Amino acid sequence: MDILSHSEFVELIPGLPSELGLECLTRLPHSAHRVALRVCTQWRNLLQSDEFYSHRKKTGHTKKLACLIQAHEQPLHSEVEKQTGSTPPSYDITVFDSESMSWDRIDSVPEYSSGLPLFCQLTSSEGKLVVMGGWDPASYEPLTAVFVYDFRTNVWRRGKDMPEKRSFFATGSGQGLIYVAGGHDENKNALKTAWAYDPKSDEWTVLAPMSQERDECEGVVVNGEFWVVSGYATERQGNFDGSAEVLNIGSGQWRRVEGVWEAGRCPRSCVDIRENGEVVDPGLRIGVCSVGVGSRNLVTGSEYEGGPYGFYLVDNEEGQNRKMRKISNVPDGFSGFVQSGCCVEI
Known part of the structure; x- marks a missing residue:
């Protein structure tokens, strides 16, 4: 119009x-x-x-930013993985502009002013951020809550709850919808079910299930397809699969792709998929998060256990060798561990 x-x-x-x-x-x-x-x-x-x-x-006048679920302070990686023993870190949403190299934070979710739910998922759609799921920071109970932040109004609103309780699931966004698949339920049973959420209508729609259960899988949307990479079945706890399942958003049909990931290795926040379907390893090994922002990727993590936690930019233009360039001037307060992230176009 x-x-x-x-x-x-x-x-x-x-x-x-x-x-x-x-x-x-x-x-x-x-x-x-x-x-x-x-x-x-x-x-x-x-x-x-x-x-x-x-x-x-x-008309090309929007801007792409990286939004990160980031700890206030940088915890040890084992604390992030296990969340046992000491008090868990508190997380907020950081906004990073790779053009101006500026860092900022958006207002806290009103219901979680002291920190986001642990392990919640962050996606975006049409200039909006969507936070869903995770564990209650006090009780560790899995949540179905959905919160939507609109950059046009700078206001959070409560969305319609997820239809099922699930943790460590794959997410992706495309064509105005948020896609959810896999993970595990409140009884630690791996899931193969999938749903789509429309932030505009605030409605959930059930999708065809995947061919197998995929707990701790990783998701991304590329070229009209929702990729769900790796994961494992209930009886194969921690035995990560090397395959992926790919949902054609137009037809609603899944297909299976073999050998796209290193079998036995967790893909959480490590998956970068090119437009030709090539799955790329960003090169880091510990606490990795990779967020595509236009022609670049923001990659965070450590090269080895106990190594320094760093922030890097990787060029993705045709012909580039994908060499990581370290961001050396990260301001105070923005060097904490990044749990997950997404790109938002505002």
Whole structure:
């Protein structure tokens, strides 16, 4: 729909034709939107509309950022893996801009102001962040809660709960939907079920199940396909499979792909898939998280057990050798362990 067909969006900037006024606001950087929202009701309604977001995306004026679930302080990797013994670390959402090399945090989820649920999943869709699942930080009980953060309004809202309790599941986003598959239930039984969540309608839709159970699998959407990599069945605890299952989003059908991952190795937050379907190992071994941000990947982790925790950028353009460049000027307060992350386009 043409934005200017709305009768409320006329003479957006006094003295300029509506088309020029729209183009001026389209080029306004997102960092200035908080101020622009307070200029007038017409600007606020425009900047917060789905049509304006689609227009900015179509004309190439959106920006891709890495959003990270990050610990306040950097814990030992064993604490992150096991969450036993001492008090677990507290997590917030960090926003990293790989162009300006700037770091920031967004407001806490109102129901979890002291820290996000442990092991919750973070995805994005159409300029919104979606936080789902995880364990209650106090009781360690698995949660079905869903929270949606809209960068256009800078406000969290409670979404419709997940249909099933599950932990350590695969997620991915594409075509306005969030995809969920695998993991395990509250009784530690591995799952092969899958669902899709629409943040706009706030509804869940059941998908065809995978061919096998996949606990602790990793997910990503590439070229209209939802890849669920590795994982293991209930009776094969910790014995990670080397295969993947791939959902064709258009047809809703799964296919199995063999030999895409190193059998026996956990894929959690380590999977990077090229557009040709090649699964790439980012090169680190401990506490790894890889987030694709446009033509780059932000990769975090350590090269060996007990090694220094680092932040790296990897170029993904055709012909690049994928050499990791360490980010040496990470500001104080943003060097903590990264549990997981995603790219958001705002």
